[in-house]
Amino acid sequence: MVTSTPESALRALSHAAEAVGLDAKxxxxxxDGNNVMYALPGGIVxxxxxPGGSRSAEREVAVSRWLNAEGxxxxxxxxxxPQGLCVDDRPVTWWKLxxxxxxxxxxxxxxxLRRLHQLAPPQHLKLPSHDPFADIGCRVRDAIWLDSDDRIWLTDHEESLRQSYAALPSPTGHDVIHGDAWQGNVAVLDDGHAVLLDLEAVSLGRHAWDLVQIAVxxxxxxxxxxxxxxxxxxxxxxxxxxHTSEFRLLADIQELRWLAFSLSKASSDARVAQECQxxxxxxxxxxxxxxTWTAI
Known part of the structure; x- marks a missing residue:
C-alpha cells in the first residue's frame, strides 16, 4: 500500500503532469495536508x-461543478x-489558481454557509452521509509512539462520543453540509466575492456540524x-x-478530530509530537x- 508521503505526492504530480502535457518542474x-496542493505555471493548481482517494476526488470535481451551477x-x-488520473493510487485533479x-x-x-445549507441535495450526485468520526480510530491506532494509557483513554473517549452521537435525535433532514467549515476554507477575493474551498468533505449531515468549529x-x-x-x-x-443541547458533544468530537489529525503528523516531527501531548x-x-493550540 502506498503511504501518503511528500515523495509520493511529488511522484504523482510529476507523472500526472507529464501525462497531460504540463511542466511540473x-x-x-x-x-501539505490530507491533500497536497502545488501551484504550476499558467494559473493551475x-x-x-x-492513496485510495479516487472516488473522493471524482466527487469533489462533481461537487464543484454542481455548486457553481447552483449559484x-x-x-x-x-x-x-482530464481529471482524476491516478499515480501510485493517488488521484490528481486540476484546479484554477x-x-x-x-x-x-x-x-x-x-x-x-447559510446559502449552502439552503440548497436541496443534488439528484444527479450521490453525496455520502457525513461521519464525524472518520479516520479518528485509525490515526489513534497508527500513532505507535503513544503510551498505552493515552491510547486506551483516546479509544475509550472516542467510543463514548460515538455512543452519545448515536443517541442524538435525528435531524429534521440530512442536508448538504461542507464538512470542514472554517474561515480558511473560504477565499474572499479583492472584489469581496467569497469562494468555497476544500470540497472533499461535502456530504449530507447535520447543519450544526458546519457551525461547531467557529463556536469552539x-x-x-x-x-x-x-x-x-x-x-x-x-x-x-x-x-x-x-445555546443548544448538542453543542458540547459536537465540540468534543471536533476537538478529538483536531487531535487525531495532529497524531497523523507527529511520527516524523518532534514539534508536532509535543503539540499532540x-x-x-x-x-x-x-x-x-x-x-491555546498551535496550528499543525
Missing part, C-alpha cells in the same frame, strides 16, 4: 489526493484537462471576540449553536479552558 508547494461560488476545475484573496471573516463564512473557537479557545462570533451567528440567520492534556482535563 517549477511547481511550488501550496499546502494540482491537488494530489490520499454558490466554489473553487473551479480546469475543464480542458485563485487571484489575490484573504480568508473569510466569521460573518462572511456564516453568510456563505469562541467558547474553548478564545480565538474570536464576542462581536466576531455574533457576526457569524447573525450572518447565518440568528441560530447560535452554543499538549492537546491530549487539554482533552483529558489537565489544563483549563481557554486553550
Amino acid at each position: 517549477r511547481a511550488s508547494l501550496i499546502r 494540482a491537488r494530489i489526493g490520499s 454558490v461560488s466554489a473553487t473551479r476545475t480546469i475543464e480542458t484537462l 485563485l487571484p489575490s484573496h484573504r480568508p473569510a471573516t466569521p460573518a462572511e463564512l456564516g453568510g456563505l 473557537d469562541y467558547t474553548d479557545f478564545d480565538r474570536l471576540t464576542k462581536d466576531a462570533y455574533d457576526g457569524f451567528v447573525n450572518a447565518y440567520g440568528g441560530f447560535d449553536l452554543t 499538549h492537546r491530549l492534556a487539554c482533552l483529558r482535563g489537565q489544563l483549563p479552558r481557554p486553550w
